[in-house]
Amino acid sequence: MGNPALDAAFEGGAAFVPYLAAGDPDFDSSLEYVEALERGGADVIELGLPFSEPVAEGPTIQEAVVRSLEGGMTPDRFFEFVEALDVEVPLVCMTYYNLIYRYGDEEGPRPFVEKAAEVGLSGFVVPDLPAEEADPLREACDEFGLDLVFIVAPTTEGDRLDRIMERVSGYVYVQARLGVTGAQDDVSGQTESSLDRLAEYDVPKAVGFGIKTGDHAERIVAAGADGIIVGSALVDIVAEGHEDDEDAETVAARLEEKARELKEGAERGLAQRAPEAERT
Amino acid sequence: MSETTFDGKFGDYGGQYVPEALMPAIEELNDAYERYVLGNEDGFMDEFRRRLRDFGGRPTPTQHAERLSERYGREVYLKREDLLHGGAHKLNNALGQVLLAKYMGKERIVAETGAGQHGTATAMAAAHLDMPCEVYMGERDINRQRPNVFRMRLNGSEVNPVTVGRGTLKEAISETMRDWATNVEDTHYVIGSVVGPHPFPAMVRDFQSVISEEARAQMREKTDGLPDSVLACAGGGSNTMGAFAEFVDDDGVGLYAVEAGGSSLDVDEEAGVAPNSASLSTGSEGVLHGARTKLLQDRDGQIMESHSVSSGLDYAGVGPELAHLVDEGRVTAVNVDDDAALTAFHRLSQLEGVIPALETAHAFAYLEENHDELGETVLVNVSGRGDKDLESVIEETSKRDIDIAPDMDAFAGGF
Ligand SMILES: Cc1ncc(COP(=O)(O)O)c(C=O)c1O
Numbered sequence: 001m002g003n004p005a006l007d008a009a010f011e012g013g014a015a016f017v018p019y020l021a022a023g024d025p026d027f028d029s030s031l032e033y034v035e036a037l038e039r040g041g042a043d044v045i046e047l048g049l050p051f052s053e054p055v056a057e058g059p060t061i062q063e064a065v066v067r068s069l070e071g072g073m074t075p076d077r078f079f080e081f082v083e084a085l086d087v088e089v090p091l092v093c094m095t096y097y098n099l100i101y102r103y104g105d106e107e108g109p110r111p112f113v114e115k116a117a118e119v120g121l122s123g124f125v126v127p128d129l130p131a132e133e134a135d136p137l138r139e140a141c142d143e144f145g146l147d148l149v150f151i152v153a154p155t156t157e158g159d160r161l162d163r164i165m166e167r168v169s170g171y172v173y174v175q176a177r178l179g180v181t182g183a184q185d186d187v188s189g190q191t192e193s194s195l196d197r198l199a200e201y202d203v204p205k206a207v208g209f210g211i212k213t214g215d216h217a218e219r220i221v222a223a224g225a226d227g228i229i230v231g232s233a234l235v236d237i238v239a240e241g242h243e244d245d246e247d248a249e250t251v252a253a254r255l256e257e258k259a260r261e262l263k264e265g266a267e268r269g270l271a272q273r274a275p276e277a278e279r280t
Numbered sequence: 281m282s283e284t285t286f287d288g289k290f291g292d293y294g295g296q297y298v299p300e301a302l303m304p305a306i307e308e309l310n311d312a313y314e315r316y317v318l319g320n321e322d323g324f325m326d327e328f329r330r331r332l333r334d335f336g337g338r339p340t341p342t343q344h345a346e347r348l349s350e351r352y353g354r355e356v357y358l359k360r361e362d363l364l365h366g367g368a369h370k371l372n373n374a375l376g377q378v379l380l381a382k383y384m385g386k387e388r389i390v391a392e393t394g395a396g397q398h399g400t401a402t403a404m405a406a407a408h409l410d411m412p413c414e415v416y417m418g419e420r421d422i423n424r425q426r427p428n429v430f431r432m433r434l435n436g437s438e439v440n441p442v443t444v445g446r447g448t449l450k451e452a453i454s455e456t457m458r459d460w461a462t463n464v465e466d467t468h469y470v471i472g473s474v475v476g477p478h479p480f481p482a483m484v485r486d487f488q489s490v491i492s493e494e495a496r497a498q499m500r501e502k503t504d505g506l507p508d509s510v511l512a513c514a515g516g517g518s519n520t521m522g523a524f525a526e527f528v529d530d531d532g533v534g535l536y537a538v539e540a541g542g543s544s545l546d547v548d549e550e551a552g553v554a555p556n557s558a559s560l561s562t563g564s565e566g567v568l569h570g571a572r573t574k575l576l577q578d579r580d581g582q583i584m585e586s587h588s589v590s591s592g593l594d595y596a597g598v599g600p601e602l603a604h605l606v607d608e609g610r611v612t613a614v615n616v617d618d619d620a621a622l623t624a625f626h627r628l629s630q631l632e633g634v635i636p637a638l639e640t641a642h643a644f645a646y647l648e649e650n651h652d653e654l655g656e657t658v659l660v661n662v663s664g665r666g667d668k669d670l671e672s673v674i675e676e677t678s679k680r681d682i683d684i685a686p687d688m689d690a691f692a693g694g695f
Contacts, residue, residue, distance in 0.1 A: 048643075051581075051582065052582045052583045053583050054454075055298075055299065055457045061446060065446075097297055097567045098566045098577070099565040099580065099581045099582075101566065101581065102566055102579075103580075103581070107565060127299050128298060128299060130297070130298065130300055131305050132296060133296075133297055151300045152300065153299075153301035153304075155301055155304040155305070155464065156300055156303070156304065171400075175301060177462060178461065178463070179458075179461055180458045180461055201412070259400065272447075
């Protein structure tokens with residue numbers, strides 16, 4: 001089940017997984033922004049394929065979705081975007097189920113997954129597809145060797161957690177707090193108990209929702225996460241650049257710098273954990 | 281009543297496509313639905329029916345419409361949900377869900393609303409049952425439906441404007457789901473129609489099926505038989521499913537879901553806009569707001585902006601059970617355009633002294649155009665009254681040439 005690229009990306013123990021909406025605010029700038037994230041230290045990149053009704057997103061990413069759609073983003077343009085990107089790290093497509101379900105000539109997820117494999121994507125995160133409805137996509141992912149990442153919320157426990165863990169591959173997306181995406185001023189207290197609940201499962205745990213600074217990243221990795229996922233704090237930089245009419249190069253430089261801050265924070269967190277690991 | 285399978289699927293439609301944070305709440309709700317609604321645990325359904333009677337004013341009458349009967353040469357009956365407290369069928373569901381939230385120990389209610397009718401019903405039920413309530417409503421709909429905004433505020437609810445997208449029901453539903461995902465531990469989302477993830481479509485239908493339960497008995501009493509056809513307008517489809525539920529097994533009864541044909545059935549793929557809200561008639565299968573159903577969407581699966589002169593029908597999706605019954609051939613999906621609905625609004629007001637909601641007027645427009653095919657006895661569900669729509673009607677009528685309408689310029693400014 002799954003694909004070796006993501007396993008390798010988590011080997012270092014403190015993976016940095018940034019998110020940007022592909023095509024935000026336009027195709028070419030967005031290519032530069034994603035490439036800047038790799039230079040800044042990204043280990044995996046989550047690329048959003050925008051859906052018109054992003055129910056799991058807060059205002060920051062909602063607005064990114066609008067910009068990208070207005071810029072003409074479609075599933076086919078998205079695949080072109082992936083092909084045009086010059087990055088080495090694995091790419092995970094983040095989108096909503098209707099776009100996957102509708103793609104191609106037949107109804108169902110297979111054509112989308114086939115195309116994703118063809119352009120070199122490594123996996124998917126689909127926030128409105130719970131484990132109960134995911135078997136057709138899981139099967140297609142197995143057929144084409146892609147990973148299917150699931151989100152585990154602070155409210156997920158018991159049978160539901162088992163059901164998700166039977167189907168997950170690549171990494172599990174640990175939602176740090178209830179609610180929708182959006183940068184926060186502090187790290188959620190729910191993170192540690194979520195990591196504890198997941199400890200027995202042998203799959204990398206990447207924590208996301210609300211992470212904004214290197215300091216947040218440090219604390220989350222120190223608490224035992226294998227990686228951090230950061231979306232809104234990066235999308236904010238894209239949004240500001242767009243509003244202030246800055247050139248893509250300037251914005252890309254700022255993204256790279258922010259990425260570096262987050263990656264370095266994650267590594268500091270890992271360093272704090274290491275001695276303890278040796279003692280046990 | 282039509283069957284629901286254990287997993288909440290209606291054929292291929294339905295299901296539970298929601299963010300993981302909501303899944304435990306949906307499991308909890310499903311459990312409560314099975315125990316309290318289906319199993320009448322702790323006498324839930326008895327209390328619901330008592331409150332529908334004493335607070336809601338049920339049963340509503342089934343009235344013989346004399347002048348319409350004469351006009352169409354057949355017997356026309358009206359199920360008067362406009363006489364329910366609040367002025368629309370929406371209270372059946374809102375009261376049921378707010379009461380259920382109480383039984384579940386929830387402390388806060390959120391709801392979305394299009395025409396404001398569901399928001400009003402929820403605000404009333406929440407005040408009646410002493411629960412704090414917040415309602416999300418698209419900014420465009422707030423402007424179209426001001427009387428209902430006032431009513432919600434008067435009942436003590438907060439009204440939160442939704443500005444994203446076109447500011448109609450679709451955006452309001454997304455925004456309410458976000459609130460629910462944030463506050464899921466103590467909050468219940470009172471969804472306004474037979475849409476959303478399981479168990480909502482089945483549960484809302486059950487609360488609304490009191491309409492057809494009463495209508496069936498009342499028709500038997502008045503006519504010694506059942507109607508040849510039942511007509512109801514379909515936005516999400518809650519008054520539709522409520523009016524149909526107890527007739528689904530009566531093969532001789534034709535069931536007609538009347539959608540909003542808007543200004544045209546054509547779509548502008550490029551702009552992502554459908555100038556109608558006829559998802560049963562023109563939509564395709566997809567996944568939106570928690571369920572697989574028929575949707576107005578473009579080739580890629582992006583949801584289209586819909587349109588209707590009536591904000592309560594202005595939605596790009598429809599209930600999964602209704603989509604299934606249409607595919608099965610049990611329900612006939614039809615539609616009428618904005619002009620016909622407005623004309624029917626004036627006609628019913630003049631002929632019967634019943635001012636219908638613009639939503640409801642769609643069902644009467646279909647009756648006007650197709651009465652020949654509907655058999656000897658026709659039952660129309662009057663889903664709501666039109667008081668909320670008067671400002672829209674004045675504005676929309678004055679843009680058109682509706683010969684039976686009074687002179688709207690006489691109202692303008694002086695209203
Ligand atoms: C009077 C009335 N009828 C019909 C509707 C459409 O909803 P549904 O199709 O769920 O009955 C509304 C929605 O607001 C309404 O207010």
